[in-house]
Amino acid sequence: MSSSPTPKSRVLVLGAGNFGSCLADHLGDCEHEVFLWSRDPGFVEYFNVHHRNPNYLKDHAFSTNIHALGPEIPNKETVQQMEVLLFAIPTQGIRETLTKLQPSLTGEKLPLMIFVNKGIETGTQALTLEIIADTCGSRVAREATFISGPSFAKEIVRRQPTSVSVASLTESRAEKASEVFHQPWFRCYTGRDPIGLELAGALKNVYAIAAGMADGLGFENNTRAMLITRGLAEMTKIGTAYGASPLTFLGLAGVGDLFLTCSSPSSRNYTVGYRLGKGEALEDIIRTLGSVAEGVTTAKGLKKIIDEMDVNASIATEIYQVLYEGKDVKTSVQELMSRPPSRELDLPEKTGDHAKGLLKKLGLDTSINGDIVKHTSQYGHECPVP
Numbered sequence: 001m002s003s004s005p006t007p008k009s010r011v012l013v014l015g016a017g018n019f020g021s022c023l024a025d026h027l028g029d030c031e032h033e034v035f036l037w038s039r040d041p042g043f044v045e046y047f048n049v050h051h052r053n054p055n056y057l058k059d060h061a062f063s064t065n066i067h068a069l070g071p072e073i074p075n076k077e078t079v080q081q082m083e084v085l086l087f088a089i090p091t092q093g094i095r096e097t098l099t100k101l102q103p104s105l106t107g108e109k110l111p112l113m114i115f116v117n118k119g120i121e122t123g124t125q126a127l128t129l130e131i132i133a134d135t136c137g138s139r140v141a142r143e144a145t146f147i148s149g150p151s152f153a154k155e156i157v158r159r160q161p162t163s164v165s166v167a168s169l170t171e172s173r174a175e176k177a178s179e180v181f182h183q184p185w186f187r188c189y190t191g192r193d194p195i196g197l198e199l200a201g202a203l204k205n206v207y208a209i210a211a212g213m214a215d216g217l218g219f220e221n222n223t224r225a226m227l228i229t230r231g232l233a234e235m236t237k238i239g240t241a242y243g244a245s246p247l248t249f250l251g252l253a254g255v256g257d258l259f260l261t262c263s264s265p266s267s268r269n270y271t272v273g274y275r276l277g278k279g280e281a282l283e284d285i286i287r288t289l290g291s292v293a294e295g296v297t298t299a300k301g302l303k304k305i306i307d308e309m310d311v312n313a314s315i316a317t318e319i320y321q322v323l324y325e326g327k328d329v330k331t332s333v334q335e336l337m338s339r340p341p342s343r344e345l346d347l348p349e350k351t352g353d354h355a356k357g358l359l360k361k362l363g364l365d366t367s368i369n370g371d372i373v374k375h376t377s378q379y380g381h382e383c384p385v386p
């Protein structure tokens with residue numbers, strides 16, 4: 001199936017859930033040599049015999065270029081043979097995994113490290129870039145690459161035309177990641193705002209819960225369109241206050257993924273919201289979902305971030321209150337709709353200190369997001385633009 005002239009790489013995919021196994025399949029189909037690590041010993045044995053995942057995407061026959069390994073984290077010798085490490089583990093597990101892998105990441109030449117998780121760490125409110133810096137140091141973080149965008153695993157394994165954003169503080173690494181993944185059925189667009197890309201991917205999950213909730217309550221198309229559009233305005237406002245580029249939110253990782261997940265029952269975050277709207281309890285939904293919905297934990301970290309930055313984000317706040325303070329979903333909708341009128345576009349006057357603090361930690365110029373130029377936007381405030 002592959003038509004790529006790209007040099008083939010040895011790729012270690014960490015995490016054999018829906019997305020890890022789907023991307024392993026994509027890369028195997030591109031004739032990369034793929035190793036798929038799972039902490040589940042039953043998975044490893046089953047996969048290597050049947051080339052099927054017993055837990056996720058069960059109907060799919062996976063590429064025979066994939067070799068499963070685990071349950072122990074791959075050792076230094078294995079890691080150092082890899083050109084690419086692809087992390088497809090939910091955000092709450094990234095710190096633990098990187099801590100275990102860090103002793104293997106000491107060579108002069110680092111493997112290309114790509115992260116596809118979409119969330120904020122609870123407790124620390126850290127983005128993955130910061131978790132990488134904490135566990136593996138600033139050199140690894142500066143080269144880390146992030147992929148995000150509208151990409152349901154079950155559609156990728158059916159080779160539905162799909163596009164994603166790829167960003168890194170080191171542009172050549174984003175270009176390399178794009179080369180590894182890019183195919184006629186999978187287009188990659190590179191960018192230089194990993195902080196914005198990470199925030200966009202994490203935040204859209206919270207707004208997908210809101211959209212699902214509205215549908216579950218029986219509201220129709222006007223309401224969903226309102227939530228998508230106002231959700232985008234809110235995400236952009238939060239991202240800009242944090243120090244990301246507002247333009248990133250207009251890309252695949254922003255509006256693209258927001259639109260996808262707010263309008264499809266294939267989204268787990270939408271499904272959590274939908275079932276809440278139907279009156280189910282959150283614990284029951286999580287217990288029976290069978291897969292991660294990152295918006296649930298992200299809503300908690302996001303609430304702390306918006307409180308710290310003093311940004312008014314009404315939809316995100318309501319979702320937090322429904323998830324964690326037992327607020328009734330109908331009351332939440334009534335209160336959102338009863339707010340006084342306001343300006344449609346109210347991006348913050350100044351960018352916040354979060355991105356600056358993070359970039360300082362990475363030993364980078366804190367006035368800019370990576371090598372993004374400083375720019376006075378048409379809204380009259382300073383913001384970085386790719």
Ligand SMILES: NC(=O)c1ccc[n+]([C@@H]2O[C@H](COP(=O)([O-])OP(=O)(O)OC[C@H]3O[C@@H](n4cnc5c(N)ncnc54)[C@H](O)[C@@H]3O)[C@@H](O)[C@H]2O)c1
Nearest residue numbers: 015016017018019020088090093117118151152153291292
């Ligand atoms: N499924 C999609 O369509 C999709 C698309 C884009 C991005 N993502 C993102 O990819 C990430 C993974 O999502 P998914 O769909 O594969 O989730 P999933 O629930 O299908 O699978 C998660 C996998 O990670 C493993 N895991 C969890 N914690 C771990 C830890 N601490 N150490 C090792 N393994 C651990 C689980 O055992 C499971 O196999 C999420 O951040 C998600 O938002 C998913």
Ligand SMILES: O=P(O)(O)OC[C@H](O)CO
Nearest residue numbers: 149150151152267268269
């Ligand atoms: O199922 P969700 O809600 O986690 O969405 C999956 C991906 O993020 C879609 O791009």
